[in-house]
Amino acid sequence: MALIQQPGTHAAREHELAANLAEIVKNVSEHTSAPDAVTIVGMVSGGGTTASAVVGSRSLVTPEQTWFSTDSVPPGRRVTEWETHHASMLVGLRTRLGTDTQLRAQTATLRLPRVRVAKVNGSPHSVQRTADDVAAHPVSGVVVYIPLQGMNEFRHRTGSLTVGPGRGLICDGDTAFSRTFPQGVSELVVQLRRETLAQLTDSDSVRRPMPLDLDPNDSLNPAARELTQLAAGALDRGLRQGQRLETRLLDLLSGVLSRPLANTGPMQEAMAVIAESHCDPGLNASRLAQFLGVSERQLSRLFSATGRSVPQTISDARLTTARRMLADPSRANAPMVEIASTCGFGSQAQLSRGYRRRFGIGPLRHRKQLLEESGQLLQAGGSSYCQRL
Numbered sequence: 001m002a003l004i005q006q007p008g009t010h011a012a013r014e015h016e017l018a019a020n021l022a023e024i025v026k027n028v029s030e031h032t033s034a035p036d037a038v039t040i041v042g043m044v045s046g047g048g049t050t051a052s053a054v055v056g057s058r059s060l061v062t063p064e065q066t067w068f069s070t071d072s073v074p075p076g077r078r079v080t081e082w083e084t085h086h087a088s089m090l091v092g093l094r095t096r097l098g099t100d101t102q103l104r105a106q107t108a109t110l111r112l113p114r115v116r117v118a119k120v121n122g123s124p125h126s127v128q129r130t131a132d133d134v135a136a137h138p139v140s141g142v143v144v145y146i147p148l149q150g151m152n153e154f155r156h157r158t159g160s161l162t163v164g165p166g167r168g169l170i171c172d173g174d175t176a177f178s179r180t181f182p183q184g185v186s187e188l189v190v191q192l193r194r195e196t197l198a199q200l201t202d203s204d205s206v207r208r209p210m211p212l213d214l215d216p217n218d219s220l221n222p223a224a225r226e227l228t229q230l231a232a233g234a235l236d237r238g239l240r241q242g243q244r245l246e247t248r249l250l251d252l253l254s255g256v257l258s259r260p261l262a263n264t265g266p267m268q269e270a271m272a273v274i275a276e277s278h279c280d281p282g283l284n285a286s287r288l289a290q291f292l293g294v295s296e297r298q299l300s301r302l303f304s305a306t307g308r309s310v311p312q313t314i315s316d317a318r319l320t321t322a323r324r325m326l327a328d329p330s331r332a333n334a335p336m337v338e339i340a341s342t343c344g345f346g347s348q349a350q351l352s353r354g355y356r357r358r359f360g361i362g363p364l365r366h367r368k369q370l371l372e373e374s375g376q377l378l379q380a381g382g383s384s385y386c387q388r389l
Contacts, residue, residue: 069106078103090118090189091173092137093127101125105185112246115253116191121184128178139173142197142206144190144253146214146227150183156209157291159277163211170257171209190253200254207269208291212256227252266292267302271313278317279344285310318343319358322351326363327370336363 068085070078079095082105086093089109097103105122145154151164156177163169171177173191198204214227227249269292277283288310289299303310322343325331331339340351355363 064111066109066111067107068109070103071106075102078105087133087137090116090191091129091139091143092133093129094133096126096128098124112249114193114196115246115249117249118189118191119187120189121186122181124182124184126178126180129176131176134174134176139191141173141191141193142170143173144168144170144192144212144257146188146190146212147186148188149186150181152182152185153180154209155179159273159280161209161211161276166214168212168214169209170206170212172206175209177209190249192253196250197257200250201257208273210272214256227256266294266299267306270299270302270310274314274317278314279321279342281341281344281346283314283344288314314344315354316358318345319351319354322355322363323359323366323370326367329371332367332371339363 066089068082068089070082073081079097082103083093083095085107089107089111095103101124103123103125105120105125107118107120109116109118145163146168147164149165151162154161154163154169154171154177156171156175161169192200194204270288273288273291274283285296285299289296292299294302299310303313308316322339322345325334325339325342336351337348340346340348343351345351345354352363355361355366359366361369
């Protein structure tokens with residue numbers, strides 16, 4: 001199924017759309033084990049072209065497939081129509097483009113009774129979901145992003161996550177965030193209502209955006225592997241032995257989501273937030289407690305049980321990052337004040353004091369030792385260098 005429509009005549013677009021619909025109808029009718037109705041609707045917004053194919057008559061359990069492409073939309077209206085379509089099908093977002101760039105985006109959305117899935121392709125851009133967008137377009141559930149190509153950054157109120165092929169994320173749909181797609185976007189988006197998530201994982205919410213291990217080469221993660229393969233099949237393949245699409249998708253999602261949601265107590269969440277956001281100089285015990293929804297006193301007791309304090313844990317995470325930066329040959333000439341600022345320290349002096357206390361050596365001297373060591377290891381072989389660090 002061709003998801004990206006090339007510019008052409010109106011008749012050519014109609015012909016391509018009709019071919020796509022015929023292929024989807026064939027796939028769904030072949031792979032659906034019961035004779036339930038299958039209704040598929042395809043559309044190209046802005047061009048006035050619609051087409052549909054209906055098999056059967058029972059509409060309550062009917063999947064619906066919708067296409068949208070900006071190729072047939074006048075350039076001046078592309079962002080507006082893309083935002084309108086995305087809000088009605090998935091998540092309300094605001095789109096931002098670079099200077100002198102035009103948006104090219106396509107999406108195919110499959111709506112099922114308990115899950116919604118979309119394949120999204122687009123040129124480089126960024127998006128933002130604000131509090132106003134949440135109020136105007138509530139999701140009332142969670143969103144799973146499964147990148148197929150290219151890396152992108154997901155920013156939320158306590159930090160950011162870098163995601164790409166093999167590493168997706170799950171987030172609450174009714175929270176503010178922003179995303180940047182410097183290489184464009186090609187991903188699968190899955191939307192689940194809270195009651196469906198609870199049925200799959202015994203949890204009806206996600207308190208913070210969480211990364212998902214979706215490495216298709218991981219033999220210990222078969223659900224993620226098959227889910228990724230289903231995504232690569234553009235939503236209309238991956239059924240096995242006549243199983244329904246929705247049932248199989250929910251089975252796969254249960255296996256993918258259960259592990260990261262199984263241990264999400266306050267301590268686990270606190271450590272995850274520190275791991276993701278320790279380079280933010282504003283991260284402290286007060287802010288961490290506020291995000292977790294606990295008092296500072298309760299948070300302090302949680303950390304005391306591990307023999308560590310919140311400030312010490314945050315500082316250790318920053319010092320570990322600083323050591324990694326000092327061992328990086330590409331940063332050999334970076335000023336120490338820059339290293340300190342990048343790692344979240346308030347000053348170079350604060351970095352130096354903490355570094356000596358943690359590693360027993362000053363950062364400048366340690367950088368020299370680390371770089372000399374890495375140079376020797378690189379001469380012996382790059383793989384040894386990577387393993388050592």
